Amino acid sequence: MIVDDKLRTPGAVRDAERWTAHNYHPLPVVISSAEGAWLTDVDGKRYLDCLAGYSALNFGHRHPQLIAAAHAQLDRLTLTSRAFIHDQFADFCRELAELCGKDLVLPMNTGAEAVETGIKVARKWGYQVKGVTPGQANIVVAEGNFHGRTTTIVSFSTDEDARANFGPYTPGFTVVPYGDLDALTAAIDENTVAVLLEPIQGEQGVVVPPEGYLPGVRRVCTERDVLFIADEIQSGLGRTGRTFACDHEDVVPDMYLLGKALGGGIVPVSAVAANADVLGVLKPGQHGSTFGGNPLACAVAIEVVRLLATGEFQRRSAELGERLRAGLEGLVGKGLVGVRVRGLWAGLDIDPALMSGREACERLAERGVLAKDTHGSTIRLAPPLVITEEEIDLAVAQLAAVLAG
Known part of the structure; x- marks a missing residue:
């Protein structure tokens, strides 16, 4: 593989590895900005966030109402x-x-x-x-x-x-x-x-x-x-x-x-x-x-x-969660051996003969979708509740492509 020497990501990953205690094993992605359900790395590549900070970002990145409240309070x-x-x-x-x-x-x-x-x-x-x-x-x-x-x-x-x-x-x-x-x-x-x-x-x-x-x-x-x-x-x-x-x-x-x-x-x-x-x-x-x-x-x-x-985000999670469930259950037998979904929260068991959860997340990242593995061949999806139907379909399609090899 040819590495572009103008890319900033490899150097930033090396610096992080050099200067931090290794209590995490992050994917080699270096984020510089974000909005809604999307992240952009230091080289300008965009990723669909399907982790949402382990649910810390339920309302997406930089929700306008929340950012406005923070700015107003910072001034006082x-x-x-x-x-x-x-x-x-x-x-x-x-x-x-x-x-x-x-x-x-x-x-x-x-x-x-x-x-x-x-x-x-x-x-x-x-x-x-x-x-x-x-x-x-x-x-x-x-x-x-x-x-x-x-x-x-x-x-x-x-x-x-x-x-x-x-x-x-x-x-x-x-x-x-x-x-x-x-x-x-x-x-x-x-x-x-x-x-x-x-x-x-x-x-x-x-x-x-x-x-x-x-x-x-x-x-x-x-x-x-x-x-x-x-x-x-x-x-x-x-x-x-x-x-x-x-x-x-x-x-x-x-x-x-x-x-x-x-x-x-x-x-x-x-x-x-x-x-x-x-x-x-x-x-x-x-x-x-x-x-x-x-x-x-x-x-x-x-x-x-x-x-x-307002109840808006609970409704979005319930409704979009059913779309996510339908897409993921369609992959059972096609690389997935188990799926658990409640709202916009899913646990996926990948056939361990195919790959580990870590490998799946690395391949998803290459395709512009960020998720996180947990134990063995299990990964979690927890997108921001502001995600759209089209973005859910995109995430499922990229997962299907990863599973298909």
């Missing part, structure tokens, strides 16, 4: 710390609480911080409200989970890449098979304070639990006086065709963990939403974040909540 105030109250804070917390149907919101920055917050709140609730033996609280979690990569979170991960060599591990977690209600029920004891689950497991390959599982979890948690914590950091905020993935089975958890799309693809924003009898256990000095709920983050997130309040 960006940070105060939580030592003071700013004029965007109450509106953000109120509007997000109303979207979630909860009393209170606790803003943080990253998804992992939201999960850590949920764990701390659940433990404190267990001791102060449920009456669990001090120091004995446990939380039931699922195999194949992905809740982040902090020391505590990887302690209950079953992904050895995320977990191995980071011990000693934090105790207080019981791991059960995902989708197995009997196993979950059996794992709950008198010291269990919460069940922490993704309503759809994203990193595992967009794994949707069996019908009735989430309502069953809700029922068991209520019966056993245990909090149901739903990690909707990837699955929530319109991705699956509803505001929350739990909505598909009319399930309301005790606590929502939110992030990614909440920042509009502009700033990191996460949050925990729950009722006062749960979040109310926290008192001043017991938990916090310098940047959590900062003015810039709140200004952008307010507009995110208002976009979701």
Whole structure:
């Protein structure tokens, strides 16, 4: 292959490899600009974004309403710390609480911080409200989970890449098979304070639990006086065709963990939403974040909540998701051996005899479509919710060409 010595991408990739810790294995694509569902690299090549920042870009790149909110706030105030109250804070917390149907919101920055917050709140609730033996609280979690990569979170991960060599591990977690209600029920004891689950497991390959599982979890948690914590950091905020993935089975958890799309693809924003009898256990000095709920983050997130309040993006995800499903299911037996779709979120199992997921994503990138592999020969598609029918058809057609060799 002839390499054009005027291309900027190879040098930029080398520099990134030279100067950064190798905690990621990115595709050799160097993005310089983006708008809507499209990205442009440093050499001017355009790509259709079918990852959307793992759902952080649900509203596409540089959504005009979100960019306008960020610009306006940048001209006034960006940070105060939580030592003071700013004029965007109450509106953000109120509007997000109303979207979630909860009393209170606790803003943080990253998804992992939201999960850590949920764990701390659940433990404190267990001791102060449920009456669990001090120091004995446990939380039931699922195999194949992905809740982040902090020391505590990887302690209950079953992904050895995320977990191995980071011990000693934090105790207080019981791991059960995902989708197995009997196993979950059996794992709950008198010291269990919460069940922490993704309503759809994203990193595992967009794994949707069996019908009735989430309502069953809700029922068991209520019966056993245990909090149901739903990690909707990837699955929530319109991705699956509803505001929350739990909505598909009319399930309301005790606590929502939110992030990614909440920042509009502009700033990191996460949050925990729950009722006062749960979040109310926290008192001043017991938990916090310098940047959590900062003015810039709140200004952008307010507009995110208002976009979701219209229902437009949930409808787009549901309707376009059916088009995506139809296209992908047509490839089963033609290189795909499994497809799971919920809204504009899909997990695709490629015949491992053909290629790995990484190889598939590299070949898609050559054809101008960006996606991400997860485990083995599984890849994920999660395009921005602003994608069009024609762009979905383009992505499916390029995937078909890759599978056909």
